[in-house]
Amino acid sequence: MIGRLTMKETGIGETFGLGNRELRVEKVGWWQRLVELVSRNPLVFIFIFFIIFPFVVPYKALATQIIIWGLFALGYNVCLGYTGMLSFGHAAYFGIGAYTAGIVLIRLWQNIWFSLLCGLLMGGITAFILGYLCIKRRGIYFAMLTLAFAQLLYFVGFQWVDLTGGDNGLRNIPAVPLSIFGLSINIYTPLRFYFFVLVFVASSLLAINRILQSPFGHVLQAVRENDQRAKSCGYETSNVRWMAFVISGAISGLAGGLYALYLHFVGIESLYWTTSGQVVMMTLLGGMGSFIGPFIGAGVFLYIEDTLSVITPNWMIFLGPVFVLCVLFFPAGIWGTIKDLSTRRRK
Amino acid sequence: MGEILKTINLTKNFGGLSAVVDVNFVVKKGDLQSIIGPNGAGKSTFFKLITGELEPTRGQIIFFNKDITSLPQTAISHLGIAVSYQITNIFPMLTVFENVRVAVQSRKTTFNLWSKAISHKEFVEQTRHILEQINLSDFKDEIAANLSHGHQKRLEIGIALATQPKLLLLDEPTAGLSPMETRQTIELIKKIAQDLTIILVEHKMKVVMEVSDRITVLHYGKLLAQGTPDEIRNNEEVRRVYLGGVKI
Numbered sequence: 001m002i003g004r005l006t007m008k009e010t011g012i013g014e015t016f017g018l019g020n021r022e023l024r025v026e027k028v029g030w031w032q033r034l035v036e037l038v039s040r041n042p043l044v045f046i047f048i049f050f051i052i053f054p055f056v057v058p059y060k061a062l063a064t065q066i067i068i069w070g071l072f073a074l075g076y077n078v079c080l081g082y083t084g085m086l087s088f089g090h091a092a093y094f095g096i097g098a099y100t101a102g103i104v105l106i107r108l109w110q111n112i113w114f115s116l117l118c119g120l121l122m123g124g125i126t127a128f129i130l131g132y133l134c135i136k137r138r139g140i141y142f143a144m145l146t147l148a149f150a151q152l153l154y155f156v157g158f159q160w161v162d163l164t165g166g167d168n169g170l171r172n173i174p175a176v177p178l179s180i181f182g183l184s185i186n187i188y189t190p191l192r193f194y195f196f197v198l199v200f201v202a203s204s205l206l207a208i209n210r211i212l213q214s215p216f217g218h219v220l221q222a223v224r225e226n227d228q229r230a231k232s233c234g235y236e237t238s239n240v241r242w243m244a245f246v247i248s249g250a251i252s253g254l255a256g257g258l259y260a261l262y263l264h265f266v267g268i269e270s271l272y273w274t275t276s277g278q279v280v281m282m283t284l285l286g287g288m289g290s291f292i293g294p295f296i297g298a299g300v301f302l303y304i305e306d307t308l309s310v311i312t313p314n315w316m317i318f319l320g321p322v323f324v325l326c327v328l329f330f331p332a333g334i335w336g337t338i339k340d341l342s343t344r345r346r347k
Numbered sequence: 348m349g350e351i352l353k354t355i356n357l358t359k360n361f362g363g364l365s366a367v368v369d370v371n372f373v374v375k376k377g378d379l380q381s382i383i384g385p386n387g388a389g390k391s392t393f394f395k396l397i398t399g400e401l402e403p404t405r406g407q408i409i410f411f412n413k414d415i416t417s418l419p420q421t422a423i424s425h426l427g428i429a430v431s432y433q434i435t436n437i438f439p440m441l442t443v444f445e446n447v448r449v450a451v452q453s454r455k456t457t458f459n460l461w462s463k464a465i466s467h468k469e470f471v472e473q474t475r476h477i478l479e480q481i482n483l484s485d486f487k488d489e490i491a492a493n494l495s496h497g498h499q500k501r502l503e504i505g506i507a508l509a510t511q512p513k514l515l516l517l518d519e520p521t522a523g524l525s526p527m528e529t530r531q532t533i534e535l536i537k538k539i540a541q542d543l544t545i546i547l548v549e550h551k552m553k554v555v556m557e558v559s560d561r562i563t564v565l566h567y568g569k570l571l572a573q574g575t576p577d578e579i580r581n582n583e584e585v586r587r588v589y590l591g592g593v594k595i
Contacts, residue, residue, distance in 0.1 A: 221440075233424060
């Protein structure tokens with residue numbers, strides 16, 4: 001359908017007399033149809049877009065970085081967007097995932113699958129333990145507890161030099177070839193590595209999509225909407241939030257593991273609160289509560305960083321106002337605003 | 348007929364304020380029992396004690412011969428007590444269908460992460476049935492926040508029904524409704540009362556007199572009188588403190 005017939009309900013007799021003034025054909029723009037199509041089948045479009053993506057950004061490593069951070073933001077979004085918990089300590093799970101994957105590769109077993117699995121599990125286990133303590137409080141207290149525990153882990157990482165390399169970070173993570181069906185493939189060209197990461201991002205997207213459509217996923221949204229009512233329906237809402245926190249932590253851990261493989265290095269700042277802040281910013285920039293939002297947020301954030309950090313080391317000065325303006329005027333984030341605009345025009 | 352719910356010397360103090368004082372209260376199976384009383388008589392607090400949202404200062408609550416005093420709210424919900432709140436308490440950004448479906452599902456599963464929610468036929472079927480009962484089938488895909496106040500109130504009752512309760516607490520289900528909506532809600536209450544035990548808190552005396560089997564009057568947290576609508580109507584003391592001396 002190209003046009004849509006809209007007729008104002010005010011006085012039909014008048015309408016006929018006045019002709020075009022009341023009875024008009026409004027064109028539905030191509031972009032509005034696109035937005036509708038994308039928000040109806042987000043996964044299909046994300047996958048198609050991701051396949052073209054590395055060829056449209058300035059260099060392929062940036063694309064890799066964007067989808068890794070996008071994955072992290074996606075995991076974070078399970079917590080913030082779908083369950084309504086504002087965590088300020090997701091660096092903990094990202095950082096733990098990164099260190100775990102790196103340490104496993106250096107000391108334990110030079111197998112990429114195993115190292116990423118360990119990153120994912122350790123992210124989940126850490127979230128399981130810390131989450132148990134954090135979800136006992138709500139709102140600002142929850143945010144502060146998550147922040148405090150993340151900082152605690154940061155200082156542990158900082159001091160435990162033997163294991164983590166302390167301030168110098170975890171260096172010399174070996175570039176182990178990927179073994180699959182008895183083949184061993186070198187994945188360390190920018191394009192290959194991008195698609196390697198994409199496999200994990202795609203499977204996480206599918207998994208999270210599945211979880212959100214499950215009975216549990218619906219309970220999550222009920223808890224976000226009205227915790228008290230969910231409780232009076234007989235749901236143990238604190239356990240539900242805890243579970244969401246663990247899933248979120250595990251995805252963040254996986255993202256951390258991929259980041260370690262990408263850099264062959266884990267910096268101590270991956271556990272620092274700025275990392276937590278960054279993922280909050282990305283999610284809010286892009287728009288929470290959707291699949292596409294976190295990736296758009298990560299893309300915009302890293303693209304701005306990439307472009308401006310060449311010009312000035314103080315690039316954050318420019319990003320700050322963008323973020324402030326976004327939160328003030330587009331609280332639904334970039335994707336949320338695009339969606340609103342496309343539906344509002346048509347009403 | 349058997350007693351479903353019994354409270355023994357149920358008391359709740361908030362600091363120096365006694366909201367509920369030594370209330371002995373019995374609900375029989377199949378009855379529609381109303382609680383009336385002036386504002387601040389402790390009606391809502393009494394409900395919150397039964398549902399486990401508040402813990403009593405002293406006294407006991409017996410439900411089907413089981414002591415449920417101090418059980419957590421979720422456990423009490425699973426034993427079969429549901430509540431429809433005075434202040435509309437729904438899941439605003441979910442659809443009407445989803446509001447009820449998520450409550451239906453609460454009886455069976457929480458941590459099912461891997462099947463599709465809408466593939467559970469029995470939940471969908473039951474949800475449809477409840478939407479028909481509360482007469483909201485036409486609005487099933489509407490976002491709950493966009494419903495009119497009257498419809499939200501009915502959805503509220505639907506959520507409570509969806510948990511398949513043995514005892515339903517209704518806290519002012521007609522508050523803020525137009526005369527026509529009030530009438531519809533009365534009909535709904537009469538319909539569900541046929542196979543459900545209900546405790547009703549309500550201000551509109553007409554509604555209370557019409558639907559109740561028995562009425563309990565609370566005054567400053569104390570039990571003032573109990574009886575059939577006729578007995579309450581003719582009770583001198585009730586008329587003096589509550590009905591303002593007016594004969595109804």
